[in-house]
Amino acid sequence: MATISEMRPSGLNIRGLKNVPGGLSQLPLIWPALMILGFFAIPLFFLFRVSLANRDPAVYQGTGFSLQAFTQLGQPMVLNAVSFSVMLSLIVASISMLVTFPATYFITRLSRRAQVAWLIGFLSTLALSEVLITFSWQILLSKKAGMSNVLVMLGILDESMSLAPSFGGVVACIIYLVIPFNFMTLYPGLSRLDTSYLEAARTLGARPTRAFFEILLPLMRKPIATAFLTTVIMTIGAYVAPIVLGGPANWTIGVVISEVAITGQNLPLASAIAILLMLVTAMLVLGINRIGGKGYVS
Amino acid sequence: MPSKILFPNSRPRSGQNLSRRSVLKGMGSAALVGSVSMPFISRAAAQTPLRISNFGGFFEQAFAEHVYPAFTEATGIPVQSIPQSGGAQFLIQLAQANQAGAAPMDICCAGQAEVIRGRAQNLWASVDEASLPNLSNLMTPYVYRSDEGVDGVGAMGWYMTFLANPNEFETLPTSWKELWGDHPGAWGINSGGTSPILDITAATYFDGASTLDTEEGCAEVLAKIGELKPNTRLWWSDEGSMQSAYQNEEVIGGTYYHDVAMIMKSEGTPIESIFPEEGAVQGYNAWCIPSSNEVTDSMIEFLNWSATPEAHELIARHVSAAPLIDRSQLDLTDEEFAAVSSQSEPILIASEAKVKNADFLAQEFIRILSS
Known part of the structure; x- marks a missing residue:
């Protein structure tokens, strides 16, 4: 990782502002700084503030100061949901990587035209609402209209069955939702990949599988780690798919937060759980980043 | 995020049910109807319509089209219909607007829990009961009284009944106890900490509402609900999920809304909506005045009119909601009444x-x- 001093621009290279001395060069940063303050820092501050309040039936966001909400974080409801969410996100990220990485690799080997078609295809699924997709999956997994009927027609199943609510249904739907993001993260790296490395491996007698595992994967370690991380972060806060396609055993921490905040009207506890979720996510980010390392920079 | 998933028990029916029911064309702008000149009321009153909000989608449109015009005709007061969200989210938004002194409506439609939570936040204005003579029409539980007067007038009710697929049962269930019977993976049951299954369990196996008054009682009820896990395939939180699970034959029954079940039945779905011997669950919404409003004669006039048999007949016919006035006072056919209500003793939601x-x-x- 770059240190702070490395990251700070010594003289901005924006045309016309080049080498403007002192404070003036920092001027364009005021706008993004204000935006970050307004849309990130201040809401985050309120989240912390509410998590430190007492629950009060007369005031939704609570009143006073106490650590009461944080002392409730140890209960099984919270811990089970957090560990389930972490497990779900790691499973989803792993499977989606197994699907998306080879798919993206093959797409980058196609003609330019075909690549554009695939890109547009993936991007257009992003325009669909998450809710719409989830309810479509509900139909797809149902007994009467779902895909188990296709399996019956093919003679694989004896009779159609309902595939939701189930853990598999939740995983399948979330994978569908994250694949376009994984594709977009992996695509730039894979399409700019210097194929001469793979050619050299082949010339030296490496079989394609060996070249894949020993050349391609290590080269792409960083993009893979980034895509994996994105998926984990997106999945850990999943809400719609678990509540529509899952049973109570598949409820994520997002579902718990909404139940506590809305049904239980306990915003301080909901905020404290959200802070716990942030900490868990931050730890995952650090861990996965460490595995991803600096990667290959061409 | 869709409000119907987030706020399960608010029952703001939108989308799905809109297409299910007859599509209501036009915005039913009651304000236009009301702007016809009314010589007997002051010009100012005629020009400022009463802003009344109801759950956005089906409810808001049905009220605007069929109910408010009758009020305007009876009193000359024009109404502007406003869509609102439902449940806890609605209360949070309203509390903030109210605090700023600018509630976006004069009268809103609140669920039972919202009336009580709102009262704790000083969100509702109270009205002197003497100015609301029609309240005597409403059956007893449906008027909310604070220390200062009436702060909620029962608007419309809904029933949650025992749903069963007649093709799957030799004899249809007659008691809620059947939910705990030998029916593995059979049911779809409303989930969440406000679910009517709490009231059903408390009424069937314990002392009803009083059991839910203490945490110990709640724990006993919840433990009994835990015994339903093997029988319950779907713990639903939005009514669309349950409807689709039932129609896809994934569940053969469970707890569901009577009025939607009756509409499904009229469309040919094999379905029975059963009022069990312990009673079906009845909930109701109430008209409330956000306290940042100065209570006007028009508002009182609406609250008073809303408790007339005429208003409840219109609501039963056009909004598919249960009337809160005794059957004997209503001019409804048996079919119209059965489509939305029942005369059997209900289990009232223990909202407090x-x-x-x-x-x-x-x-x-x-x-x-x-x-």
């Missing part, structure tokens, strides 16, 4: 107790179901 123990119920419900 459930609000008091909301935090405990929400957390324990999750713990018991997911453990």
